[in-house]
Amino acid sequence: MEFSIKSGSPEKQRSACVVVGVFEPRKLTLAAELLDNAAHNHISDIVRRGDMEGKAGSTLLLHNVPGTLCDRVLLVGLGKEKEFGDKEFGDAIRSAVKTLNETGAFDGTVFLTETSVRKRTCAWRVRQAAIVAQETVYRFDQFKSKKDKVRRPLRKLTFIVDRRNELAAAEEALKQGQAIAEGMSLAKDLGNLPPNVCNPAHLAETARELANEHKIDCQIIERDEMADLGMHSLLAVARGSHQPPKLIVLHYRGGKADDKPVVLVGKGITFDTG
Structure with missing residues (x-):
């Protein structure tokens, strides 16, 4: 999978899918609020109706959200904000990547890496996101005569950082995350042989x-x-x-x-x- 880092506003992203978070109960993250403002409360209306409570691991895929440049918006439940830690962050990335890979979104722009995690830096969030994303799409089908095919597998993820002065540290963290993920995949391949x-x-x-x-x-x-x-x-x-x-x-x-x-x-x- 191809990864990249950038900084920007969610409503301006030309992407197959923009991924933002929702805390429980029904609290939009800053990126989700920015999308909602551009969409004239389209997202908050959906959330208010009960389609997305924000429970950890839950997802809701929205199409044709007004005021945005992306094809889809994926809402990911983050659980309770006060309890959002390492495990919850990893679970959120995993849920997002799994959904993107199953819905035919060729690429995704992930704003979850902007979300604060207790005692963790932006670089940590980016590094961990790369590891979890690669782990989520890992498959070992070398010896299958009929391999399981994803219709349009996820090929590219862009992780968003909040401030431009965080870009250099995030780029370095992304390289580290990819290296760790590749090592994990190799170990799994050897173990599965x-x-x-x-x-x-x-x-x-x-x-x-x-x-x-x-x-x-x-x-x-x-x-x-x-x-x-x-x-x-x-x-x-x-x-x-x-x-x-x-x-x-x-x-x-x-x-x-x-x-x-x-x-x-x-x-x-x-x-x-x-």
């Missing part, structure tokens, strides 16, 4: 590809070297398979020369935990 495909050799090759792409050092320790190093416990477990074991070591040297190293140790389980 069957063991006859995702064996130690496959993991090692994936590590090499990552290392080449991101210019980091990759070392694959083979069976003979493991024996020389006295790694008998690992070798004992590996005897239960005809697939040779691989010990993958990735070195990322992005810090200062005198920084203490951070070491992460993982267990790449390809068949049985033992």
